[in-house]
Amino acid sequence: MHDISKASFRLSDEQRIDWLRLIRSQNVGPRTFRTLINHFGGARAALEALPGLARRGGAAAPKICSRQDAEREIAAAKRRGIALVAMGEADYPQRLAMIDDAPPLISLRGDTAALTMPLIAIVGSRNASAAGIKITQMLTQGLTAAGFAVVSGLARGIDAAAHRASAATGTIAVLAGGQDKIYPAEHESLLEALLGNGVALSEMPLGWEPRARDFPRRNRLISGLALGVVIIEAAKRSGSLITARLAAEQGREVFAVPGSPLDPRAEGTNGLIKQGATPVTEAADIISVVEPIMTRPISGQSLSFGSPDGELCEPGSGSELGSELGGEPGAEPQADERARIVGLLSPTPVSLDDLVRLSQSSPRAVRMVLLELEIAGRLERHGGGLVSLI
Amino acid sequence: MHDISKASFRLSDEQRIDWLRLIRSQNVGPRTFRTLINHFGGARAALEALPGLARRGGAAAPKICSRQDAEREIAAAKRRGIALVAMGEADYPQRLAMIDDAPPLISLRGDTAALTMPLIAIVGSRNASAAGIKITQMLTQGLTAAGFAVVSGLARGIDAAAHRASAATGTIAVLAGGQDKIYPAEHESLLEALLGNGVALSEMPLGWEPRARDFPRRNRLISGLALGVVIIEAAKRSGSLITARLAAEQGREVFAVPGSPLDPRAEGTNGLIKQGATPVTEAADIISVVEPIMTRPISGQSLSFGSPDGELCEPGSGSELGSELGGEPGAEPQADERARIVGLLSPTPVSLDDLVRLSQSSPRAVRMVLLELEIAGRLERHGGGLVSLI
Numbered sequence: 001m002h003d004i005s006k007a008s009f010r011l012s013d014e015q016r017i018d019w020l021r022l023i024r025s026q027n028v029g030p031r032t033f034r035t036l037i038n039h040f041g042g043a044r045a046a047l048e049a050l051p052g053l054a055r056r057g058g059a060a061a062p063k064i065c066s067r068q069d070a071e072r073e074i075a076a077a078k079r080r081g082i083a084l085v086a087m088g089e090a091d092y093p094q095r096l097a098m099i100d101d102a103p104p105l106i107s108l109r110g111d112t113a114a115l116t117m118p119l120i121a122i123v124g125s126r127n128a129s130a131a132g133i134k135i136t137q138m139l140t141q142g143l144t145a146a147g148f149a150v151v152s153g154l155a156r157g158i159d160a161a162a163h164r165a166s167a168a169t170g171t172i173a174v175l176a177g178g179q180d181k182i183y184p185a186e187h188e189s190l191l192e193a194l195l196g197n198g199v200a201l202s203e204m205p206l207g208w209e210p211r212a213r214d215f216p217r218r219n220r221l222i223s224g225l226a227l228g229v230v231i232i233e234a235a236k237r238s239g240s241l242i243t244a245r246l247a248a249e250q251g252r253e254v255f256a257v258p259g260s261p262l263d264p265r266a267e268g269t270n271g272l273i274k275q276g277a278t279p280v281t282e283a284a285d286i287i288s289v290v291e292p293i294m295t296r297p298i299s300g301q302s303l304s305f306g307s308p309d310g311e312l313c314e315p316g317s318g319s320e321l322g323s324e325l326g327g328e329p330g331a332e333p334q335a336d337e338r339a340r341i342v343g344l345l346s347p348t349p350v351s352l353d354d355l356v357r358l359s360q361s362s363p364r365a366v367r368m369v370l371l372e373l374e375i376a377g378r379l380e381r382h383g384g385g386l387v388s389l390i
Numbered sequence: 391m392h393d394i395s396k397a398s399f400r401l402s403d404e405q406r407i408d409w410l411r412l413i414r415s416q417n418v419g420p421r422t423f424r425t426l427i428n429h430f431g432g433a434r435a436a437l438e439a440l441p442g443l444a445r446r447g448g449a450a451a452p453k454i455c456s457r458q459d460a461e462r463e464i465a466a467a468k469r470r471g472i473a474l475v476a477m478g479e480a481d482y483p484q485r486l487a488m489i490d491d492a493p494p495l496i497s498l499r500g501d502t503a504a505l506t507m508p509l510i511a512i513v514g515s516r517n518a519s520a521a522g523i524k525i526t527q528m529l530t531q532g533l534t535a536a537g538f539a540v541v542s543g544l545a546r547g548i549d550a551a552a553h554r555a556s557a558a559t560g561t562i563a564v565l566a567g568g569q570d571k572i573y574p575a576e577h578e579s580l581l582e583a584l585l586g587n588g589v590a591l592s593e594m595p596l597g598w599e600p601r602a603r604d605f606p607r608r609n610r611l612i613s614g615l616a617l618g619v620v621i622i623e624a625a626k627r628s629g630s631l632i633t634a635r636l637a638a639e640q641g642r643e644v645f646a647v648p649g650s651p652l653d654p655r656a657e658g659t660n661g662l663i664k665q666g667a668t669p670v671t672e673a674a675d676i677i678s679v680v681e682p683i684m685t686r687p688i689s690g691q692s693l694s695f696g697s698p699d700g701e702l703c704e705p706g707s708g709s710e711l712g713s714e715l716g717g718e719p720g721a722e723p724q725a726d727e728r729a730r731i732v733g734l735l736s737p738t739p740v741s742l743d744d745l746v747r748l749s750q751s752s753p754r755a756v757r758m759v760l761l762e763l764e765i766a767g768r769l770e771r772h773g774g775g776l777v778s779l780i
Binding site: 131134135138257258259260261262263266267270273274278279280281282285 | 521524525528647648649650651652653656657660663664668669670671672675
């Protein structure tokens with residue numbers, strides 16, 4: 001057994017193709033990917049199991065990413081100098097690996113050294129004021145002088161100001177689309193300028209045009225990479241507040257720059273401070289909070305793989321992932337048991353514990369039925385471990 | 391025994407003259423007044439004891455306010471429609487009576503009904519911005535609509551805006567000088583306009599021109615009257631921050647309006663928020679915090695007087711004040727004991743406990759020697775019960 005966070009692990013070319021195929025297949029997100037890998041012992045076996053899972057979940061086979069498509073993506077990335085890095089490999093950021101829904105593969109372009117520095121995320125309004133830009137520069141300079149690199153989302157306004165002010169020392173742009181689909185397009189040249197001392201990171205395939213829903217999804221990576229997230233100028237119900245919420249859920253520190261009650265661009269940040277975010281007026285306010293965290297070893301949901309030679313873990317290996325489907329290998333649930341569990345589900349979210357109790361099935365059987373429904377595209381997972389039918 | 395906070399108490403004319411003489415005498419502040427009254431059983435006996443206390447403390451007799459001067463002040467106040475109200479009397483604000491150094495007598499002019507409303511203090515920069523004035527109006531209107539009266543210091547800027555916005559419903563102006571020495575002089579007409587639904591409060595004699603040091607002293611009354619203090623626009627090291635500190639020491643809620651890190655007038659308020667003050671952007675933020683406090687009975691250092699017929703308490707009556715000089719009546723400290731205690735004092739602040747331990751004297755003896763030194767003008771009292779020689 002070795003700890004994924006120790007990064008002594010490297011996928012073979014074949015494994016990388018299988019991992020990419022699995023995460024690019026329909027109805028397989030980062031959480032399902034983990035469950036599948038741990039249950040079936042590897043991506044290849046999981047790929048082979050997908051049609052059967054979907055069928056038992058009540059749907060036709062999901063669209064599975066072909067070997068050809070995966071090879072094409074890997075080749076295209078290589079031509080563009082983009083690395084496809086798997087969770088657990090040396091260049092995969094350790095802190096990011098600890099979040100619940102860490103992407104199994106990320107694409108990296110630029111100088112990955114920035115990812116080894118202590119990271120602070122700075123995000124805020126696209127429609128930033130001159131004062132907001134100035135504060136962003138001031139805080140970023142204070143952070144970079146203290147040895148931090150800065151993570152942001154390459155958006156207009158605060159994000160761009162944070163990237164520019166950390167371009168010389170280390171900056172990480174997390175993309176909502178593919179590495180070749182920069183949003184906004186006008187920031188393509190800015191991104192190129194950042195890559196000398198920085199890196200662009202994406203979990204999406206080349207050619208992926210970011211949709212509106214990809215931005216909140218991307219925001220979990222911004223906060224997941226960092227020790228803490230600083231919000232500068234955020235109106236009510238803005239994307240920056242989503243990042244703040246995700247950061248808090250991930251156990252990251254949340255910082256907010258206060259502003260006048262008369263300034264609509266301060267409504268979000270003042271609201272965060274009222275909810276307990278640390279108010280920030282200078283970089284020292286951030287550093288004093290995160291410094292004690294930096295010296296602690298990164299921990300949390302540390303993932304273990306089953307065998308020392310790089311093979312993926314077996315079901316029931318005792319790792320946290322393995323335990324997701326229960327410790328003991330065994331037969332699939334019988335049809336009547338499956339029907340009983342599915343019958344308990346509805347569009348109203350319900351907890352796994354309730355399902356186990358009401359179905360009188362084993363947690364393992366319930367989890368397997370949920371996985372089948374998920375692959376069939378019929379299950380939605382909510383916060384707090386709740387699930388509902390779509 | 392009856393509780394002073396029940397306000398069933400009224401001084402006789404003779405007692406009022408004695409109280410006024412005692413508090414207007416040299417080296418007698420509110421705390422010393424309490425100690426004297428409790429030790430000697432009344433203001434008359436305390437006045438008679440002052441020369442002896444000062445002599446034993448190593449000084450000539452302090453300047454004692456003459457009966458004639460006290461009668462003149464009372465008559466002048468009466469002519470101007472000013473009431474001299476003693477702690478414990480009906481018009482003395484109950485919450486103010488609970489602070490450590492509550493003035494034994496206050497002068498009130500105007501409509502004292504405002505003092506019976508739930509009170510919030512609003513203070514801030516004299517050099518207020520237009521935005522600061524607007525926020526002050528907004529918060530004040532929200533508070534008055536919810537039934538609160540507003541306490542402030544009649545200064546230019548935020549204070550004046552808070553008074554004006556609460557003029558129609560109830561406002562309390564706390565003065566640093568006498569009732570006839572309004573500062574700034576340009577606010578005399580403003581104050582007159584406030585008195586229809588408001589009151590001017592001072593602990594200083596008529597004719598007293600406020601000195602610089604009278605303003606911080608006055609600020610303890612602003613916070614002491616209120617459930618909480620709202621600071622709007624305060625630079626570093628401003629008087630408003632003194633009020634915030636006093637409020638915290640008095641157990642009052644501290645509220646601060648956030649502002650941009652680039653706005654020097656927000657440095658003080660942002661600093662308060664960093665230290666734990668409640669951030670405020672709307673009146674509801676204040677009301678939700680103080681509402682639970684309002685419904686609790688006012689308590690704290692509740693003072694009892696010794697006899698039911700309005701006589702002042704005896705030494706050793708068992709009240710908290712009585713206990714200040716120890717429970718048991720007894721002889722004054724002997725000369726050698728006094729010399730030993732005085733010998734332990736220096737300009738470096740030291741605690742009463744340390745003095746008792748090091749002198750091997752009784753707490754009562756140490757307190758008596760400190761009182762003598764105080765009346766002699768040789769003792770300075772600091773926060774946390776520390777004392778030093780001047």
